[in-house]
Amino acid sequence: MLMRETALFIDGPVGQLEALYLDHDEPRGLALLCHPNPVQGGTMLNKVVSTLQRTARDAGLVTLRFNYRGTGASAGSHDMGAGEVDDAYAAANWLLEKHPGLPITLLGFSFGGFVAASLGGRLEKAGVTLERVFMVAPAVMRLSETDSLPVQCALTVIQPETDEVIDPQLVYDWSEHLSRPHELLKVAECGHFFHGKLPELKELVAPRLSK
Template identity: 80%
Template sequence: MLMRETPVFIDGPAGQLEALYLDLEGAKGVALICHPNPVQGGTMLNKVISTLQRTARDAGYITLRFNYRGVGASAGSSDMGQGEVDDAEAAASWLREKHPDLPMTLFGFSFGGFVAATLGGRLEAKGETLAHLFMVAPAVMRIADPSALPQNGSLTVIQPETDEVVDPQLVYAWSDALSRPHELLKVAECGHFFHGKLTDLKDLVLPRLSN
């Protein structure tokens, strides 16, 4: 079976979005993966994003990762807010049109955690039932209203304990204050970009996709 991603372009609200798409026969679901901060070098080729894509693939999921507006070959310029969520919504719609009957899982790393969580709330408000939301080292300080998150489906927050970009205590406090059911997984001796810990990340995510 061909396991290589195919480059595609998706019509986004600010122009075309560059993306990588992997289709699988007999897939158990679809996974949309949102990359980190676009003005600090974050792209869909980030190694954490690549690890999440391969993990979803190995669990039997169709995957789509994409560059926000102004990143790589995606048109437009960075908005650092709702514009990137709009881009993610366009990517989710593209994926949903291709696979209307498969459950959707969202992944977001760092700034992408804010994007995926906000997108999840939008999709749920439109009647989409998400299977799972994974927020990895998420930029929770950008989520002004926790009620904007999806309220159904599973939620997993994965936080490196020695994160030098997102304050771990901020994420722990945010998790403590979150009323909806979720799990918080802490990764010991691990920085924001999971240097030397990408296998640990895969080991946390894979069983939660395979259940």
């Protein structure tokens, strides 16, 4: 199994997007990873994103993580909304065109949880079949009525119980009012960045990637 990601650039809506891509000899599917708030220093190298990437890799998935516009070596400037979803859409299409016929899973952390959820709805409307969406400590307050979540795939929400960035109750309330089937997994004694809890995160994600 390949272990080292390849650095590359993808054509995005406002210029090139910096990305890390990992192929697989016998891939079971695809995984696109969306990173946290770029204004607060979030990048594709965030340790939670890195843990999710390795978990997807170990599950036999081709992985792609990327920097939104204005982050790292990606062109443009931050939009903090639809623009980052547009970037993710370009990254997803690049991955899907490179590996036609393979199912895709979206994994987003914090702000990236909003991006992954919104992207999932957009991909589904475009006729793309999604395997699963993971929203980890998601910024659900950024989701508006115009952000349609996917309805056909499995949805897993993972929320730290002592999150100091995203109010856990916001996520619980959002989950309670979400009409589509999904699972909400709470991580006890865990803050937003999963300090000391990354193995627990992997243990929650890994079996669901293998289904």
